[in-house]
């Protein structure tokens with residue numbers, strides 16, 4: 007099947023029921039998306055499909071063939087980090103960084119749908135992304151910085 011990932015087409019020979027995450031990591035060596043719980047409950051594996059955040063660990067790869075898949079590797083453009091990546095970096099948000107790519111992808115999706123989120127909007131949108139290091143206050147701050155920079 008043909009997958010479009012970060013604007014590049016990949017022909018993959020995977021079982022229809024294989025998870026998108028396993029195809030990304032194991033077949034294509036695109037490893038920014040992380041395996042946390044493997045059951046849709048932690049958000050570490052979050053990627054965008056046609057602009058919406060999905061959990062790639064529970065998404066059969068056959069469902070995303072022909073759609074635009076974006077991983078954290080695809081956010082940077084022309085050597086420039088995405089404003090969300092920049093905001094997380096500048097805020098020194100993460101500790102171990104295991105949750106980082108999922109947090110960033112969920113944040114990008116949130117800001118595409120809601121460019122000026124309130125704190126409550128952010129908490130609701132990020133509810134399914136778990137940070138075992140408890141960096142939540144800095145995550146909220148970084149998303150607000152990213153929103154401000156995108157709205158300039």
Ligand code: FES
Nearest residue numbers: 042043044049063
């Ligand atoms: S690894 Fe996919 S939600 Fe936890």
Ligand code: FES
Nearest residue numbers: 101105137138139
């Ligand atoms: S920074 Fe360690 S899990 Fe989030």
